[in-house]
Amino acid sequence: MxxxxxxxxxxxxxxxDEARFYQEYFRRIERRFADLMPANIFRKRLISATHALLQNNGKMINSEYFMSAFTEQSTDRRDRLWNRFLHFYETEYDKIKVNxxxxxxxxxxxxxxxxxxxxxxxxxxxxxxxxxxxxxxxxxxxxxxxxxxxxxxxxxxxxxxxxxxxxxxxxxxxxxxxxxxxxxxxxxxxxxxxxxxxxxxxxxxxxxxxxxxxxxxxxxxxxxxxxxxxxxxxxxxxxxxxxxxxxx
Structure with a gap:
């Protein structure tokens, strides 16, 4: 049953059209992190950290695993970077045009x-x-x-x-x-x-x-x-x- x-x-x-949507997504989120790293480096890290989630064996929440991969194991700025992601999603995500x-x-x-x-x-x-x-x-x-x-x-x-x-x-x-x-x-x-x-x-x-x-x-x-x-x-x-x- x-x-x-x-x-x-x-x-x-x-x-x-997810592909078109994510083109605009990358453009906007790269701009939000532009003071920290070049756009091409940011995009590479974002995609790599997202793909890395496949390796999460269940011992860590996905957000923690993602940030560990994104910051390449460095803990110095992890909280500040995560809060910046959250702020982007709260204030910018709705501005991405989607049909x-x-x-x-x-x-x-x-x-x-x-x-x-x-x-x-x-x-x-x-x-x-x-x-x-x-x-x-x-x-x-x-x-x-x-x-x-x-x-x-x-x-x-x-x-x-x-x-x-x-x-x-x-x-x-x-x-x-x-x-x-x-x-x-x-x-x-x-x-x-x-x-x-x-x-x-x-x-x-x-x-x-x-x-x-x-x-x-x-x-x-x-x-x-x-x-x-x-x-x-x-x-x-x-x-x-x-x-x-x-x-x-």
Whole structure:
């Protein structure tokens, strides 16, 4: 019996050109750190530290692991740099222009699922703070919707596509993996949840969108992405309701 549904965010609940968005993201955040390091060095460190999160073995919160990698083990300015990241996300992130489309019947789908009593998780890759996840959720006008868990950089110790990310979620919501359904557009980052024992639903609403450049690369964790099972279900996001009606 279905107990919980995990939803990816980018190009699952909100449809947009991630590559174009991140070009503007890099331009703005590099400017915020320009007094500390050249833009090319900052971008290299930011991407490297984000990719390094794949190596987090669960002994450290992602935010701590990220900052350790970003500062290259130096603790002198770690808190000040982290606060600068937080200030950027609070004051500048909303200024990045983005053209967002929503999947068909998004709100009707969530209204119906919300009445089932199932636990709901916003399972966006936890490489950003909570306020960034919520700002992007607001693009879909779902920031008012109740989620039992929103994964972000300060409450998770793994990230996609690690299998442990999904196991950590199931522990946090106290549900068996077999009772959980992962819904997302990414055949690797999201569908690898099957390796952890979850049911999977591959959405097709975003098939024309470009993938993000900041996200973890599929070739960084080859031992885990091999032999990802075929999704249990495929289709538009709105058809998740049919799965819920059948198995909920």
């Amino acid at each position: 279905l107990k919980a549904i995990l939803f990816d965010l980018d190009n699952t609940l909100i449809l947009f 967002v489309r929503l999947p068909d019947d998004l709100h009707e789908t969530f209204d119906e699922i919300g009445q089932t009593g199932l636990k709901l998780v916003l399972a966006s890759n936890p490489i950003f703070p909570l306020n960034v996840q919520m700002k992007r959720l607001a693009w879909a006008s779902l920031d008012h919707f109740h989620f039992d868990l929103v994964t972000h950089i300060e409450n998770m110790s793994f990230c996609k596509p690690r299998i442990e990310y999904y196991l950590e979620i199931c522990r946090k919501i106290d549900e068996p993996t077999q009772g959980c359904l992962m819904v997302g557009n990414d055949p690797i980052n999201d569908m690898i949840a099957a390796r952890a024992g979850l049911k999977t639903y591959l959405t097709d609403d975003s098939k024309d969108s470009l993938r993000v450049t900041l996200d973890v690369s599929e070739d960084l964790l080859k031992d885990q992405i091999l032999h990802i099972p075929e999704p249990d279900f495929k289709g538009p996001l709105s058809d998740v309701r049919l799965v819920v009606q059948r198995y909920g």
